[in-house]
Amino acid sequence: MTVAISHLDLLEAEAIHIFREAAAQFRKPVLMYSIGKDSTVLLHLARKAFYPQKPPFPLLHIDTTWKFREMIAFRDKTVRDFGLDLITYVNKDGVERNVNPFDFSPSVYTDVMKTAALKQALDIHGFDAAFGGARRDEEASRAKERVFSFRSAGHRWDPRKQRPEMWRLLNGRLGAGETVRVFPLSNWTERDIWRYIQREELDIVPLYLAAPRPTVERNGQLLVVDDDRLPLLPGETPLVQNVRFRTLGCYPLTAAVKSTAADLDSVVEETLTAKTSERQGRLIDHDQSGAMEKKKQEGYF
Amino acid sequence: MTAIASARRNVPAPGSPTTSPAAHVQASGGSVVARTNPRPAAVSRSTTSARELNGILRLLTCGSVDDGKSTLIGRLLFDASDLYDDQRATIERSRLAGTSGLPDFSLLVDGLAAEREQGITIDIAWRYFDTEKRRFVVIDSPGHEQYTRNMASGASHADVAIMLVDARSGIKKQTLRHAAILDLMGVRRVVLAVNKMDLVDFAQGKFTAIADEFAKLTTRFGFTEAIAIPVAAVTGDNIARQSENMPWYTGPTLLGYLDGLPSRITQATGQFRMPVQTVLRDGLDFRGLAGTVASGNVCVGDRIVDVLSGRSSRVLRIATMGRDLEIARTGQAVAIQLEHDLDISRGAVLSGAGPQPVAANALDVRFVWLAEDGFDPKASYLLRTATDLVPIAKLNISALLDLETLQTTPASRCAMNDIALAGIELGRAVAVDPFADQPETGSFMVVNTLTGASVAGGVILEARAAESPIAISATGFVVTRATLAAGLCSDLGDNAADRAEFERRTVELVRLFGAAGTAVSFDI
Ligand SMILES: Nc1nc2c(ncn2[C@@H]2O[C@H](COP(=O)(O)OP(=O)(O)O)[C@@H](O)[C@H]2O)c(=O)[nH]1
Numbered sequence: 039m040t041v042a043i044s045h046l047d048l049l050e051a052e053a054i055h056i057f058r059e060a061a062a063q064f065r066k067p068v069l070m071y072s073i074g075k076d077s078t079v080l081l082h083l084a085r086k087a088f089y090p091q092k093p094p095f096p097l098l099h100i101d102t103t104w105k106f107r108e109m110i111a112f113r114d115k116t117v118r119d120f121g122l123d124l125i126t127y128v129n130k131d132g133v134e135r136n137v138n139p140f141d142f143s144p145s146v147y148t149d150v151m152k153t154a155a156l157k158q159a160l161d162i163h164g165f166d167a168a169f170g171g172a173r174r175d176e177e178a179s180r181a182k183e184r185v186f187s188f189r190s191a192g193h194r195w196d197p198r199k200q201r202p203e204m205w206r207l208l209n210g211r212l213g214a215g216e217t218v219r220v221f222p223l224s225n226w227t228e229r230d231i232w233r234y235i236q237r238e239e240l241d242i243v244p245l246y247l248a249a250p251r252p253t254v255e256r257n258g259q260l261l262v263v264d265d266d267r268l269p270l271l272p273g274e275t276p277l278v279q280n281v282r283f284r285t286l287g288c289y290p291l292t293a294a295v296k297s298t299a300a301d302l303d304s305v306v307e308e309t310l311t312a313k314t315s316e317r318q319g320r321l322i323d324h325d326q327s328g329a330m331e332k333k334k335q336e337g338y339f
Numbered sequence: 340m341t342a343i344a345s346a347r348r349n350v351p352a353p354g355s356p357t358t359s360p361a362a363h364v365q366a367s368g369g370s371v372v373a374r375t376n377p378r379p380a381a382v383s384r385s386t387t388s389a390r391e392l393n394g395i396l397r398l399l400t401c402g403s404v405d406d407g408k409s410t411l412i413g414r415l416l417f418d419a420s421d422l423y424d425d426q427r428a429t430i431e432r433s434r435l436a437g438t439s440g441l442p443d444f445s446l447l448v449d450g451l452a453a454e455r456e457q458g459i460t461i462d463i464a465w466r467y468f469d470t471e472k473r474r475f476v477v478i479d480s481p482g483h484e485q486y487t488r489n490m491a492s493g494a495s496h497a498d499v500a501i502m503l504v505d506a507r508s509g510i511k512k513q514t515l516r517h518a519a520i521l522d523l524m525g526v527r528r529v530v531l532a533v534n535k536m537d538l539v540d541f542a543q544g545k546f547t548a549i550a551d552e553f554a555k556l557t558t559r560f561g562f563t564e565a566i567a568i569p570v571a572a573v574t575g576d577n578i579a580r581q582s583e584n585m586p587w588y589t590g591p592t593l594l595g596y597l598d599g600l601p602s603r604i605t606q607a608t609g610q611f612r613m614p615v616q617t618v619l620r621d622g623l624d625f626r627g628l629a630g631t632v633a634s635g636n637v638c639v640g641d642r643i644v645d646v647l648s649g650r651s652s653r654v655l656r657i658a659t660m661g662r663d664l665e666i667a668r669t670g671q672a673v674a675i676q677l678e679h680d681l682d683i684s685r686g687a688v689l690s691g692a693g694p695q696p697v698a699a700n701a702l703d704v705r706f707v708w709l710a711e712d713g714f715d716p717k718a719s720y721l722l723r724t725a726t727d728l729v730p731i732a733k734l735n736i737s738a739l740l741d742l743e744t745l746q747t748t749p750a751s752r753c754a755m756n757d758i759a760l761a762g763i764e765l766g767r768a769v770a771v772d773p774f775a776d777q778p779e780t781g782s783f784m785v786v787n788t789l790t791g792a793s794v795a796g797g798v799i800l801e802a803r804a805a806e807s808p809i810a811i812s813a814t815g816f817v818v819t820r821a822t823l824a825a826g827l828c829s830d831l832g833d834n835a836a837d838r839a840e841f842e843r844r845t846v847e848l849v850r851l852f853g854a855a856g857t858a859v860s861f862d863i
Contacts, residue, residue, distance in 0.1 A: 043670050044391035045474040054672035055631045058616040062685055062726070087629075087672070089660035090621035174465045181464040197462070202488060202709045204495040204796040205782045206631075209723050211791035225476060227467050233391070 046234055050083065053222035055206065056185055057087035057169070060220045061094055063210030064167035067220070068125070070156070071097040073109045074286040076171030076223060078240055079231050083222060084169070085120065096123035098159055098168070102151040103128060104139055104288035106264050112243045125163065129155035139290040140269055147291075157193045160217065167210070167218045175227045185224050191215035232306045245283045246305060248297040252276035259293040284309070395474045396602050399493050399526065401517045402503030407534045411503060411572040412466065412477055413444025418579035418594065419468040419475070441573050448479060463493045472598050487520060487742070487756040491707040492796060494524035495782070498602040501593070503532050506539045506569070509549045515556060516742040522560035523705060523758065525778050525798065528600060529557065531567040532593060537574055541584040559745065568593050611635035611691035612772070612780045613667075614725035618684055619674050627658055627674030628683055633725065633779035636668040637691060643677060645687045646695045646770050652677040686727035688770035688780055696780055698768040699802035705740075705760050706785065706797025713754035714795075719788035722765060725780055730766035734785070737761060759795075774798035818848070 043051075060067055069084055071077050084093040099113060117124040129137075132150040139147045160168060174181050184200050186208055201209060210218065223231075235242060252263040254274045261268070262283075263276045268290060270276070281294035282305065299305040402408040417430065433443035448466065466477040480486070480493030494500065500521050504510060514531075521529060531553045539545045550567035557565035568577055569588055576582035579594045591599075612633040619627040637643070637654060644651045656676040657664040667673045675689065683689075688696050702722075708714060720731045738747040740758040753759040774781030778798075785795035824831075828844055831837040 043394060043668065045393070045395045046391050048395050048670055051631055051670055051672040055616070058629055058672075059726075062617045086660040088619060089674070090625060090627075090658070091619050175467050181466060182462045200462075201793040202492040202796065203793075204492045204784060206633075206779075207723055207725065207782065207784050207796070209784055209786050209791070209793045211721070211728070211786050211788075213790040213792070216791065225465065225467070229469075237391070 046230065046237060049226055049230060050086070050234070052225065053080075053083040054087040056208065056220060056222040056224075057084055057093075059208045060167055060169065060186070060210065060218075061088070063208070064212075064218065066163070066165050067095040067167040067169065068098045068160070068163065068165040069093065069095055069169040070171075071099050071113070071124070072171070072286075073099065073105070073113045073243060074171075075231055075235060075242055075246060076173070078242055079226075079234055080169065080171040080223060081116070081120075081122075082238060082240055092121065095169075096125050098163075098165075099124060099126045100152055100155045100159060101126050101128045102147075102155070102288050103133060104151075104267075104290060106243075106245055106262075106286065106289045106292075108245050109243055109286060112241075116241075125159070127155055127159035127162075129158060139288055144291055147288075151288075160193070165217070166212060167220055169220045169222060171223050172219075172221050173223050173226050173228070173231075183221060183224065185221055186210055187219040187221065188212075189217050189219065193217065229310055232309045236302060236306045242302070243286060245286055247302070248280045248282040248300045248305075250278045251281050251294070253279050253281055253294060260295070261292075262289060262294050264289040392469055392474045393472050394602055395476060396597060396600060397476045397478060397496050397498045398597065399478045399480060399490075399497035399500040399521075400503065401480060401490055401493075401500060401521075402534075403511060403513045406503045406505045407572045408479070408503050409445030409448045410443075411501070411532065411534065411570075411578075412448050412479055413446065414572045414575060414578050415475075415477065415594065416448075416466065416468050417444055418575060419470055444572070463489055470594065470598050475597070487516075487758070488707055488709045490517065490520050491524055491758075492709070494521050494526050495796065497521075497524075497526050499528040499530065499597065499600055500526050501530050501532050503534055504549065506533050506535045506545055506549065509533075509545075510552045510556065512743060514553075515745075518556060518560055518562075519740075519742045519745060520707075520758075522562065523707075523798070525774065525782075527561070527563045529562055529565045530593065530596060531565070532572075533567055533569045534572050536569045536576060536582075536585065537571040541569075541571075541576075541582070543585070543587045546585075546588070566590070566596070568596065609634045609777055610693045611637045611641075611689070612696065612777055613637070613673075613675070613689040614727075614770075614780065615683060615685055615687045615689060616726050625658075625676060626680055627656075627676050628687075628689065629672075629674040630689070630726070631672045632667050632669050634669055634777055635691065636666055637675070637689075638666045639664075642692050643675070644690050644692070644695055645681055645683050646690060646698045647687055647768060648681065648683065649698075650681045652679040652681055654678075686724075686769070688725065694776075696770045696772045696777070697802035698804050699771055700765050700768050701803040702763040702765070702771070702783075702799050703760075703801040703803075704763055704783070704797050704799055705758065706783075706795040708753045708755055708757045708759060708795050710787070710792055710794035711755055712794075713757075714752055714759075716752075720794065721786040721788050722763065722769065723784040723786050723793075724769050724771055727769050728786070729769050730788070731763055731785070732766050733762075733764040735762045760800075768804070771799055771802050773801060775800075823848075 069080065071081065088094060097117065113124070129151055132155065137147055137150045172180060172183065174183055184203055186201070186203070187195065188199060188201060189195055190199060212218065253260050254263060254270065254276055260281060262281065279296060280298050282297045282299060283292060283294050286292060297308060299308045400408050400412055429446055430442045430444060433446055434441065448464065464479040466479065468475050468477070478493045478496055480490045502514060502517055504514060518529065531550070533546050533549050536546065546569040553565065553567050568590060569585055570577045570593055572578065576584055577588065577592045579592060581592055582588065612635060613630045614633060615628045616630045619629050639654050639657060641654050642651055643654055654675055655678045657667050658674045658676065664673065690696055714736060720734060722729045722731050736751050736753055736759050737749065738760045739750040739753060740747050740760065742758065747760060750759070772780045781799045783797060783799065784793050786792070787794050823841070823845060828841050831841050
C-alpha cells in the first residue's frame with residue numbers, strides 16, 4: 039500500500055533537496071535573510087537540510103536602516119539562538135546621500151537601499167549563490183521563475199538565458215561571470231508558509247500578530263509610526279489601533295491591516311480565509327505596471 | 340469551516356487600552372519573538388483551513404493556440420475557489436467589459452511582459468490551487484512545434500497531462516506530437532479535454548467521434564490511462580460542475596477525475612533508490628549520507644548497496660532534525676548513517692537488496708535538444724544524473740525521431756527541439772537505471788562544460804557496465820596495470836620512454852596514496 043505524504047511534507051522535502059543540491063554545487067553560497075515569515079521558513083528548512091551540522095553558509099541581511107525595530111531585535115536573537123553567522127550590509131553611499139523613503143520615490147529608494155545594496159554585498163563577498171525566499175505564486179512575473187535562477191555579470195536577469203529544469207535535476211554549473219539565486223520555496227504558497235509556521239511552531243516577528251500600535255492613514259494605507267523618523271503631515275495624529283502586518287519590510291513602505299488576531303492560530307485562520315493577496319500591503323508594487331518584472335531584470339531578486 | 344482560534348485557546352483580548360504611542364513602542368520593543376503557543380492535545384487538526392492536503396498532483400496542460408488553454412487554467416483556479424477578492428474582481432470586470440457577456444478567465448494566467456507583447460507564451464509557468472483533497476500544481480507550457488523543448492521539460496515534472504482540443508476542429512496533427520512528447524517524458528496518464536462544447540450545441544456525436552479518434556491514437560503509446568471529457572471552459576461545464584447541458588455524459592468532471600489520481604511519487608513504489616547529495620558530519624560519531632528517497636523505501640537494519648564501489652552495509656540510523664525515523668519513504672529527505680562507514684560520497688546511489696542500479700560507462704539514451712545552438716561534435720559535454728556529474732567521452736547521435744510519423748531517420752547531428760537517439764560513453768562509471776524500470780534514477784541532462792548551459796534532457800534506454808578495469812577485492816581497492824593503462828596512462832604507448840613514464844606515474848601514485856593513508860593495493 040502506498041502511504042500518501044502530506045503536501046507540506048513534500049514541499050519541505052523538496053526545499054531540503056534544493057538546499058543540499060546548491061550547497062554541494064556552489065563554491066560560496068549565502069542565505070538572503072530578510073527577517074520576515076518567508077525567511078523564517080527558509081532558515082528553518084536550511085537548518086533541517088544540514089542537521090546535525092549547521093547550515094554551511096552565512097546569513098546576509100540587507101539593512102535599509104528603515105526596518106521595524108522589532109525586526110532587528112528578532113534577527114539578532116535568531117542568530118544568537120541558532121549560533122549562525124550573520125552579515126549585515128548597508129549601502130553607505132545611499133546613507134550618505136540620505137536616500138530615504140520620504141524624499142525619494144519608493145522605486146528609487148528601493149533601488150538604492152535594497153537592490154544596489156544587495157549587488158554590492160554579493161560582489162564584495164564573492165558569493166556565487168544566494169538563497170532567497172521567493173515563491174512562484176507571489177506575482178505573475180515569478181510564475182516562470184526557475185529554482186536555480188541564473189544572473190549574468192552585473193546580476194542581470196535575462197529571461198532568455200534561463201535554463202530549462204527537468205525532473206529533479208538541478209544543474210548548477212556556472213558559466214563565466216554567472217551567479218545564481220536559489221529559491222527553495224518556489225512551489226510554496228502564502229498559505230503554505232503560514233500552515234508550516236504553525237505546524238513547526240516557529241517563532242516569528244511579533245509584528246505579524248495584532249497589537250495596539252500607533253498608526254496614521256495615508257492614501258488609504260495604514261502606516262505604523264515605528265519611531266520618530268516618520269514625519270507627520272499637518273493634521274496627522276497617530277491613532278492607536280489593533281493592527282498587524284501580513285508582510286514586513288521598511289516601515290514607511292509597509293501597510294498594516296486592522297486585525298484582532300493576536301496569536302498565531304488566529305493569524306493563520308485569518309490568512310487562510312483572506313480576501314486579498316499579500317502584496318497589496320507592499321506599497322512599491324503599486325508604483326508602476328510591470329514593476330516587479332523590471333525590478334527583477336535589474337536585480338531586485 | 341471552524342475557526343481555529345476559538346477552538347484552540349481563549350486568547351486574551353488584544354492589549355489593554357494603550358494610550359500613547361511612546362508607551363506602546365516601549366511595550367512592543369520588549370518582546371522580541373512571537374511564540375507559537377503550545378496546542379492543547381485534545382484539539383482536532385481537521386479544521387478545513389489548518390489541514391494538510393493529501394499530497395500534490397502536478398498537472399501539465401497542452402494545446403494549440405486558441406483551443407482555450409488559458410481559459411481552462413483560469414477556470415480551474417477560479418472553480419477551486421482559492422482566489423483572492425482582487426482576482427475575482429478582475430474576472431468580473433472582464434465580463435462587464437467584454438461584448439460576449441462571458442468573463443475572461445485567461446486574465447488569471449498572465450505572463451511576462453515580453454511574452455505579452457509577442458502575444459504568445461514561450462516558457463513554462465507554474466500555478467497552484469487546492470481542492471478539498473490535495474494541492475494541484477498546474478504546469479502551463481506552450482504547444483507549438485518550436486516549443487517542443489518547453490513542453491518536454493514541463494512534461495518531465497507532470498503526473499498527468501490535460502490535452503486540450505477545440506470541439507469544432509477535434510484532433511489535430513499537434514495532438515499526436517503532444518502525445519508522443521508526453522510518452523517520451525514518462526507521463527503515464529492523459530486526459531483529453533474536448534473544449535468549447537457550447538459551440539457545437541453540446542452534441543454527443545461530436546464528442547464521441549473525437550473521443551474514439553483519441554482512443555485509437557493513444558494505443559500507439561505506453562499510457563496506462565487515457566480518457567476524454569467534454570467540457571466548456573468558459574461556462575464551467577464538466578470542469579468542477581457536472582454539465583446540465585450534456586446529460587448524455589455520465590463520466591467524471593475534469594476536477595473530479597484529477598482529484599482521484601495517484602501522483603508519480605505515490606506510484607514510485609519500485610526498488611529503493613537514494614542518490615547521495617552530500618555527507619553530513621557531527622563530530623566523530625555521525626557521518627550521514629544525505630539525500631531524498633527517489634523511490635521505494637528503506638528501514639533501519641536494511642542492507643544497503645553502493646553499486647559504484649560494490650560495497651554494502653546496513654542502515655544504522657535515519658536522521659532528520661527533530662526525530663529519527665524507522666522508515667524513510669519515497670519523497671522524504673533524510674540522512675542515513677550506515678553501520679560501517681563505506682566512504683561513500685555525492686554521486687553514489689544507495690539501493691537495497693533487490694535489483695541494483697547499473698554502474699554504467701555506456702548508455703543508450705533518448706533526449707530532447709534544448710539549447711539554441713545545436714549539437715557540436717567538437718564541444719565538451721558533461722552528463723548530469725541525479726547527483727553526479729561526469730565527463731562525456733563520446734556522444735554519438737544515431738537517429739532523430741519524427742514526431743508526426745513516429746518514425747526515426749538516421750542522423751548524426753541535432754538542433755533545438757529535436758528528439759534524438761544517441762549512444763553516450765562516459766569518462767567514468769555512473770550509477771543509473773533504465774528509465775522504464777526506475778524513472779527517478781533513469782533521467783539525465785547534458786551540460787555544456789564551458790558555459791554550464793543545460794543543452795539536452797532525456798531518459799536512459801539502456802545502461803551498460805563496461806568491464807571494470809578496477810577490481811575490488813575483499814581487502815579493498817586494487818589498482819592493476821589495466822586500470823592505469825585505461826585511464827591515467829592512456830596517452831602512453833609501448834616505446835621505452837613511455838614505459839619509463841608509466842613506471843614513474845605508478846610509483847608516484849603509490850607514494851601519494853601511501854601519504855594519504857589510503858589502503859590501496861597495487862597489482863602491477
Ligand atoms: N465559446 C467558448 N469559447 C471558449 C471556451 N474556452 C475558451 N474560449 C475562447 O477561445 C479563445 C481562446 O482562448 P484562450 O484561453 O485564450 O486560448 P489559448 O490560446 O489556448 O490559451 C478565447 O476567446 C476564449 O474566450 C469555451 O469553452 N467556449
